[in-house]
Amino acid sequence: MIRDAMNAKPVLDLFKTKLSVINLGLESFAANLVREGANAVHVDWRTPAGGNAKAIAALDAIEAGTAVDVEKANAEAVRRILAAEPTVVGIGLALDVVPGMARDLILHAGPPVTWGKMCGPMRGAVIGGIMYEGLAGNPEEAAALAASGKIRFDPCHHHDSVGPMAGVMTASMPVWIVENKAFGNKAYCTLNEGLGKVLRYGAYSGEVLDKLRWMRDELAPILAAALKLHGPIDMKSLIAQVLQMGDEGHNRNRAGTSIIIRELAPHLVMLDYPKDKLSKALAFMNANDHFFLNLTMPSAKCSVDAAAGIEGSTIITTMARNGTEFGIKLSGLPGRWFTGPAGVVDGLYLPGFGPEHAARDIGDSVITETSGIGGFAMAAAPAIVKFVGGSPKDAIDVTMRMYEICDAESLSYRIPVLDFRGTPTGIDVRKVVETGILPAINTGIAHKDPGVGMVGAGLVKPPENAFRDALVAFAEKYARK
């Protein structure tokens, strides 16, 4: 009597099928099966979420069921990031174009921070910004004003903007206007000031302010006019090109700076300005390898902003640092920052400087990684592999690891050495927490004292707790139980 064993059917199917095993844990179990002729794939298992019980409970709760379909929400978030069409449409004054900008408002990099908690470089930049705006006559007055409460501080990110390093933006600074043509949203970023003593590294001496004024009064109008002749610049296409020319879009911008000069030069020389002024503008861009960074950043910003605020999405839409804290935002939890202490950059130093001079991790430039370039495209930039271990293989390893925490691959930004595979895009906070693989972030290093400038560059680890806290908050909002 053979009974009708409906419930056991999958077991009976197993008995009839070739054994094919997924092995987690002791690797020898997989090796033995292969030796005996079975199929086996071994999983190089790691403790989930570093063994953090709260984070594991959040992962499990989300997996057990959510009020909104997370996979669908993430697919939409990723679709929007990939479909973005960042385009440079103009240059304007912050007060005129940046939403919510005001005379008494200073925007800064990273999550919210008070004057009392600002790091050295950011305080320096704020002092410089106040003097640049003519609100104070000397640094002491400026610092007193900053501390008085009469000046408001707000993150760039709260005003559709991003700023490198200290990221200070004041009302009368010229800004790039980048529009995401696919979704109509815009992002803003100041013009890059070059290297050495610059405001973004906290310098506020007379020469720093003079240069800012020159940028406002001469450089910006020239570039704006040239841009008008050129017409809107398709940044997606330019970024795609620079990744194939040895840039990764964050720490190396040499190809990008060259290419933007190439784009603008034919129009720039046609302008009705004295030759020496046009030449000075071109020479300024040429002397600053990072000129292109301030175009890449708002491009990345308006690309990921289109994916913000999607109910139920675990995609990270913002990462930013203010020199005191590192913060992230999730698409599905709009308006909320999750922060941890800003890290110390593991990097290489310019001659005469060392880790003892370094400020903590600072700047909004990590928006590039958030959008899938920068550290995530490290394999594209063999020229700067020294920052990640020294060999091109190290750079490839960095990018390969990032695929494990992302939901998608870019359709436009491709890496030649990976057989033109798209860069890892759409960081899923669930994967970051589960695997413990933190986003790889390339960055510059500021001197901890205001006004000294850049002292090196390297790689920084974001604080793991920011990602765990975000995941736990997500589970609290969306998990059914």
Add this chain to the structure above:
Amino acid sequence: MKRITVKRGSYYDSVFLMLATRSLKGLDGVREAIVAMATPMNVDLLGDMGFPTTELDGLGPNDLVVAVDAANDKSADAAVKEAFESLDRKKTESAASGVTKVGSFGAAMSRAPDSNVAIISVPGAFAAREARKALEAGLHVMVFSDNVPLDDEIALKKLAVSKGLLMMGPDCGTAIINGKPLCFANVVRSGTIGVVAASGTGLQEVTCLIDRYGEGISQAIGTGGRDMKNAAVGGMTSLLAIEALSADPATKVILVVGKPPAPEVAAKVVAALRASGKPCVAHFLGAAQAKDEKNLAFATDLEEASLLATLLAMGETSIESARACILEDSGNDRYNRPSKAAIEKIAAAEAARLAPGQKWLRGLYTGGTLTDETLFMAHATLGGVRSNNQTDPAWTMADPLRSEGHVVIDLGDDFFTAGKPHPMIDPAARAERLAKEGADPSTAVVLIDCVLGYGSHADPAGATVEAIRTAKAAAIARGGYLPVIASVTGTPADPQGYSDQVAKLEAEGVVVMPSNYRAALVAIEIARKAAKGGAR
């Protein structure tokens, strides 16, 4: 000097860490060494041992720590070098094994979408969530890990049953599916006997004996120790396995082995066997002998269970006729079983050489179920045997490290394996204990197992012979003699080779019996004679 070396972001399996730790401890000038992941527990441990834990701040379970207490810098350098080399050997070996490696379960599924079984041997605290993922993906699951909470086991098994999937374990050491050995299992021939077993070495012993009797295995399904024993788990896996084997055309006979089930579970299991429509054999270790039913034999030991199943598979048409075939005669029968009379003769010859004062049985086991089988037999016959596996608190060993009177020890018990490899993987701990028992002039007989197959040590007999030789020589030097009795759980097709292992033991004068049951009979008989003062 105490030194700590850290390698961040490098996760290693605990077995490899323990083997690396062991390889350091033998080095010149190394007083203490630990190779471990920086779990909070290990960090505390290192602190207790006097290592400077400030260097461990901010480390987590994915960071590797090599802690060495050495006589000088040179020894410490050598130890750290050996630690990394030992761990790297593992990596090189794995590269040569031809196993595809990926970073996550999801990646494994996309690499091999036809996968049908997941084997999980990660730390117990994390095993349940990996098992759940695998079940959700539609895979049958074998959880080797122990220390999985009971609630998790119940939830996982409910999920599995709702999907008709096998959830073997937790704490399931052995299975044979479609002829392939999973985890700790032997290479046995294919056949028509389907086995459902709660325990690892119990399943290994019956499958190896069946192989030796000329029959084979259709499927051998492990369930984990709590499946039948715990009423809340309710035999969920056992019942599904019995249902599947009942419907499986390749299975002619069903054999169930385990500890006595909870009463309500026992009723369900027996009902399922009755309803299977196939001849069935059940053996519940240490249970009161139940009466045979028409299609269901209750065997008294692992050997009898294997033999009855074999005979039924080979065509015996009833339980009675199968039982009739295994009545013992006076010599070794066609199943190579020395009879009670033959055993009496062997025991008498061994016991005759004992010195006065040699009184006690010392059973030193690497396999848990084999320990239990011997323990139940000896406890009854010898009037009380101490063991770390004893269920009777009066006879539980106060200190498992110290033998007193008759003793049968499970060296694979958590007490012995905390921070050390299981003795089936590394028999060194058993060899040490054997040397200790051999040095005790009151020891009358040493009884050991020797478990072969995948998962086990590459040469368990070879790893034990030196200790046997030393112990036997010491006994003779004292004017006595040390009988050592063994059985080898294995098959000719196992990587270690059955006859090679038997030959290695016999070369040292070990009496090797064809089953643990017979080995225990011999040893118990020697101990009985010794206790009666029959020696000399």
